[in-house]
Amino acid sequence: MTAATAFAALHRSGAPLLLPNAWDHASALALAARGFQAVGTTSLAVAAAAGLPDGAAATREHTLRLALALGSRPLLLSVDAEGGFSDGPDDVAAFAREVWAVGAVGINLEDGLGPADRHAAKVRAVKSAAPGLFVNARTDTYWLGDGDETETLRRLDLYVRAGADGVFVPGLSEPAAIARLVRRVEAPVNILFSPAGPSLSHLTDLGVRRVSLGSLLYRRALGAALDAMTAVAADRVPQGTTPTYEAVQALCRGGVHALGRGGEAASGGEGPASGGEGAARVAASGAQAAGTRPRGARNETYRTDSGARSW
Numbered sequence: 001m002t003a004a005t006a007f008a009a010l011h012r013s014g015a016p017l018l019l020p021n022a023w024d025h026a027s028a029l030a031l032a033a034r035g036f037q038a039v040g041t042t043s044l045a046v047a048a049a050a051g052l053p054d055g056a057a058a059t060r061e062h063t064l065r066l067a068l069a070l071g072s073r074p075l076l077l078s079v080d081a082e083g084g085f086s087d088g089p090d091d092v093a094a095f096a097r098e099v100w101a102v103g104a105v106g107i108n109l110e111d112g113l114g115p116a117d118r119h120a121a122k123v124r125a126v127k128s129a130a131p132g133l134f135v136n137a138r139t140d141t142y143w144l145g146d147g148d149e150t151e152t153l154r155r156l157d158l159y160v161r162a163g164a165d166g167v168f169v170p171g172l173s174e175p176a177a178i179a180r181l182v183r184r185v186e187a188p189v190n191i192l193f194s195p196a197g198p199s200l201s202h203l204t205d206l207g208v209r210r211v212s213l214g215s216l217l218y219r220r221a222l223g224a225a226l227d228a229m230t231a232v233a234a235d236r237v238p239q240g241t242t243p244t245y246e247a248v249q250a251l252c253r254g255g256v257h258a259l260g261r262g263g264e265a266a267s268g269g270e271g272p273a274s275g276g277e278g279a280a281r282v283a284a285s286g287a288q289a290a291g292t293r294p295r296g297a298r299n300e301t302y303r304t305d306s307g308a309r310s311w
Helices: 003-009 025-033 043-049 060-070 089-101 116-129 149-161 175-184 200-205 216-233 245-252 277-285
Strands: 017-019 038-041 076-080 106-110 134-138 166-168 189-192 210-212
Touching (some): 017 038, 025 038, 025 060, 025 216, 025 245, 038 043, 038 106, 043 060, 043 216, 060 076, 060 089, 089 116, 106 116, 166 210, 175 189
Parallel strands (some): 017 210, 076 106, 106 134, 166 189, 189 210
16 A cells, blocks of 8 residues: 555545644654654644735745655655645646655645636646645535535535545534534545544544644643743743653654653753653554655555554
8 A cells, every 4th residue: 555545545534634734843753752653734833824814825835845854754644735826727737846856645725715617726736746645625615605505515515526535614513504514525524623622532423534623732732832822930830741851852853752761850940851741641642653664665564553543
């Protein structure tokens, strides 16, 4: 099974693919170390790290550099590419070909409530340029529009007929509407997890095949940094999980299992890890250990359990 085939299979059987979204080399490898064999990127974090606006087609090269850094790592990588950084299908296809070449196996393309025919043309062009790349076609009818169900289904039908492998409807959280969408769309349905929306188990029961975290982890990381600094300023010890200095250094050297073997301190500082905590959490969550996919291994076997799922 190739890496691309393995990623596509995660959308089709067993529990839904729970896809955490990383923003840099360390966050992606830390998530892989916890057992999440597939990791996505988040356009908000990539843009924020560069001091640029999200959704403005301003981070093409930043996104490509991140894909280059992560595409050869031992994880299945899906790239959040906004709307493909261009209105032109050929330009979007050229970008998709580049991320495919560096090892990504998926791409997320959003329509931004622009013309549906244009977005379908982008999907078609990407599938022609990189047939093995899993295209997750996103519509923003709930994110930016009024959540019209008929229009949502019209757009998703166009994208599926254009070759989309999966469809994504961020902002949709009403259970009955999700269930109707799952029943009527032929491709796997991706829903954005929200702390205020249905739980993972509820989304599973509704038939959702992929649950993305979007920018949630990045925003939580920023919040944790602010909380830690506030605690120190108040003469308190910061609480929460803190990877050790050595564990982060190991990630920088490509040690993807550093945090998966308990390389973290239970609270603030750079002290020793509590033995085996990371591995215990992986076991508790039911996550599967990541396979290995060396550079250039698009045609190599990606070793994974047949029923493996992220998270």
